Amino acid sequence: MSSNDPDPGRGGRREDGADGAPSGSSVYDYVIVGGGTAGSVIASRLTEDPDVTVALIEGGPSDVDRPEVLTLRRWLGLLGGELDYDYPTTIQPRGNSHIRHSRAKVLGGCSSHNTLISFKPLPSDWDEWEEAGASGWNAASMESYFGKLRNNIVPVHEKDRNAIARDWVEAAVTATGVPRVEGFNAAPFHEGAGFFDLAYHPEDNKRSSASVAYLHPHLAAGDRPGLDLLLETWAFRLELDGERATGVHVRAADGTESLLRARREVVVCAGAVDTPRLLLHSGLGPAADLAELGIPVVRDLPGVGENLLDHPESVIVWETDGPIPDNSAMDSDAGLFVRRDPEAAGPDLMFHFYQIPFTDNPERIGYERPPHGVSMTPNIPKPRSRGRLYLTSADPDVKPALDFRYFTDEDDYDGRTLVDGIRLAREIARTEPFARWLRREVCPGPQVTSDEELSAYARQVAHTVYHPAGTCRMGAEDDALAVVDPQLRVRGLSGLRIADASVFPTMFAVNPMIGVLMVGEKAADLLRAGPSGRNPHDSHEEPTTPGGVA
Numbered sequence: 151m152s153s154n155d156p157d158p159g160r161g162g163r164r165e166d167g168a169d170g171a172p173s174g175s176s177v178y179d180y181v182i183v184g185g186g187t188a189g190s191v192i193a194s195r196l197t198e199d200p201d202v203t204v205a206l207i208e209g210g211p212s213d214v215d216r217p218e219v220l221t222l223r224r225w226l227g228l229l230g231g232e233l234d235y236d237y238p239t240t241i242q243p244r245g246n247s248h249i250r251h252s253r254a255k256v257l258g259g260c261s262s263h264n265t266l267i268s269f270k271p272l273p274s275d276w277d278e279w280e281e282a283g284a285s286g287w288n289a290a291s292m293e294s295y296f297g298k299l300r301n302n303i304v305p306v307h308e309k310d311r312n313a314i315a316r317d318w319v320e321a322a323v324t325a326t327g328v329p330r331v332e333g334f335n336a337a338p339f340h341e342g343a344g345f346f347d348l349a350y351h352p353e354d355n356k357r358s359s360a361s362v363a364y365l366h367p368h369l370a371a372g373d374r375p376g377l378d379l380l381l382e383t384w385a386f387r388l389e390l391d392g393e394r395a396t397g398v399h400v401r402a403a404d405g406t407e408s409l410l411r412a413r414r415e416v417v418v419c420a421g422a423v424d425t426p427r428l429l430l431h432s433g434l435g436p437a438a439d440l441a442e443l444g445i446p447v448v449r450d451l452p453g454v455g456e457n458l459l460d461h462p463e464s465v466i467v468w469e470t471d472g473p474i475p476d477n478s479a480m481d482s483d484a485g486l487f488v489r490r491d492p493e494a495a496g497p498d499l500m501f502h503f504y505q506i507p508f509t510d511n512p513e514r515i516g517y518e519r520p521p522h523g524v525s526m527t528p529n530i531p532k533p534r535s536r537g538r539l540y541l542t543s544a545d546p547d548v549k550p551a552l553d554f555r556y557f558t559d560e561d562d563y564d565g566r567t568l569v570d571g572i573r574l575a576r577e578i579a580r581t582e583p584f585a586r587w588l589r590r591e592v593c594p595g596p597q598v599t600s601d602e603e604l605s606a607y608a609r610q611v612a613h614t615v616y617h618p619a620g621t622c623r624m625g626a627e628d629d630a631l632a633v634v635d636p637q638l639r640v641r642g643l644s645g646l647r648i649a650d651a652s653v654f655p656t657m658f659a660v661n662p663m664i665g666v667l668m669v670g671e672k673a674a675d676l677l678r679a680g681p682s683g684r685n686p687h688d689s690h691e692e693p694t695t696p697g698g699v700a
């Protein structure tokens with residue numbers, strides 16, 4: 151495995167002029183865009199076969215030897231910094247227009263700056279995908295992929311269980327009547343309170359991100375000769391030969407542009423924002439929108455950028471009666487799931503408990519940050535509002551517009567869910583042993599009581615749980631807005647697949663990272679099976695020579 155080294159001398163990957171390849175282009179079996187959560191898994195799995203060559207294009211730098219990235223508890227310090235693409239939202243008339251969407255610009259992608267809360271998606275989540283046209287993605291079919299994950303997924307360690315978080319869990323169980331859960335991944339659940347499972351190494355608080363689990367061992371051992379890791383390299387356009395994707399145009403950190411060609415397939419794993427962005431700039435998207443911007447239309451794919459999903463949340467903050475103990479895995483170690491509607495397939499209200507006063511949004515409307523405090527952040531597991539991502543310029547360097555249309559669903563289900571959340575949070579705050587820690591409710595404050603006032607507050611200070619998804623959704627042939635089929639192949643094209651959070655047809659009720667890793671594992675199987683469903687390396691079609699020279 152080499153970094154930034156599409157080396158013509160090593161295995162002969164460069165094919166100057168050969169096979170019609172333009173001079174200076176490098177040829178691989180697979181070219182993967184995005185060394186993030188799903189991309190790291192796929193690159194690692196494909197190069198288990200020493201005869202396979204893969205270029206992994208990553209916009210950010212390596213995370214190796216970077217304690218500010220690898221130490222889980224330092225996650226908040228990464229948001230908005232140099233390793234964050236930091237996407238704004240459009241004006242949100244019923245929500246908070248100031249939300250910034252953090253997306254990591256570093257090897258491992260968002261698994262390198264997130265909180266690594268690890269939920270196996272619920273059976274009802276996968277079965278909903280199947281019903282939405284993602285044939286073969288039901289719970290029974292997906293089960294084995296959880297077992298394949300290489301990440302170290304463990305419950306928050308005893309030493310990291312803060313006394314106030316323990317008391318919060320006890321109060322949440324008493325106040326809501328939900329079961330206490332020890333190990334949320336042990337069995338499917340509808341409700342429950344407890345400490346999370348995290349992908350981390352408790353002994354030193356090191357992340358078990360996609361890059362740490364799937365790439366670092368091979369970087370250290372040098373045992374993946376077929377994998378070229380191109381860091382700080384930006385993919386700005388797909389190379390399309392008629393209706394076949396044949397490569398990716400990239401720009402290196404020094405500004406040099408080159409074309410990486412894929413003998414077998416191009417796999418886009420750039421995440422729910424940058425995957426549709428790359429497709430749109432390559433002429434794949436809603437034809438009228440592209441034409442208006444002067445981008446030549448290669449294929450009219452009306453679903454690219456549609457179905458923008460997220461988990462919105464709000465926040466209630468309390469001042470505590472003095473400082474709280476300092477131990478923690480990452481300051482939001484426990485949570486609560488509630489099912490208000492007994493007919494719902496899974497939980498319909500979720501809380502993260504924060505051992506910090508999370509006042510960033512309330513401060514904007516005049517609230518003050520208490521010297522010591524805690525927060526509860528109710529979120530909507532199955533939100534009904536749907537947004538849209540679109541381009542505002544043909545310049546690939548201009549960030550796309552993200553219009554989440556927060557709280558715009560017809561029946562105001564999303565807004566009402568957060569109001570229920572605030573009321574429930576107050577019940578927990580009145581319940582011992584948690585109540586004795588609290589001095590006062592800071593925001594919204596006890597004077598805010600009516601549904602209307604609570605809804606206005608909840609939406610004004612709303613935040614994101616940072617789970618954008620769905621912008622290149624998977625679906626059946628008769629789904630006009632499906633971008634990929636259940637084999638993750640982009641509709642109407644060959645040689646091009648997508649594997650990341652953008653393919654979600656619907657949102658999981660739980661935090662999505664484990665689901666994205668499982669998408670990566672399944673994508674590797676689908677790729678190995680070849681476009682026809684047979685593994686090209688086990689058959690006589692399209693033979694390659696070792697080292698990747700055609």
Ligand SMILES: Cc1cc2nc3c(=O)[nH]c(=O)nc-3n(C[C@H](O)[C@H](O)[C@H](O)COP(=O)(O)OP(=O)(O)OC[C@H]3O[C@@H](n4cnc5c(N)ncnc54)[C@H](O)[C@@H]3O)c2cc1C
Nearest residue numbers: 184186187188209259260264266267385421651661662663
């Ligand atoms: C702050 C934060 C906290 C979160 N906490 C949790 C949590 O605790 N639990 C959970 O389940 N989920 C959590 N999530 C969500 C979860 O991390 C994401 O859903 C998931 O990691 C997305 O994976 P992905 O593969 O789709 O994209 P990413 O992991 O974002 O990977 C995309 C990669 O592509 C690269 N890239 C993009 N465009 C290009 C381009 N044009 N050229 C080259 N490279 C490119 C990026 O640099 C990045 O490395 C959190 C997210 C954030 C931001």
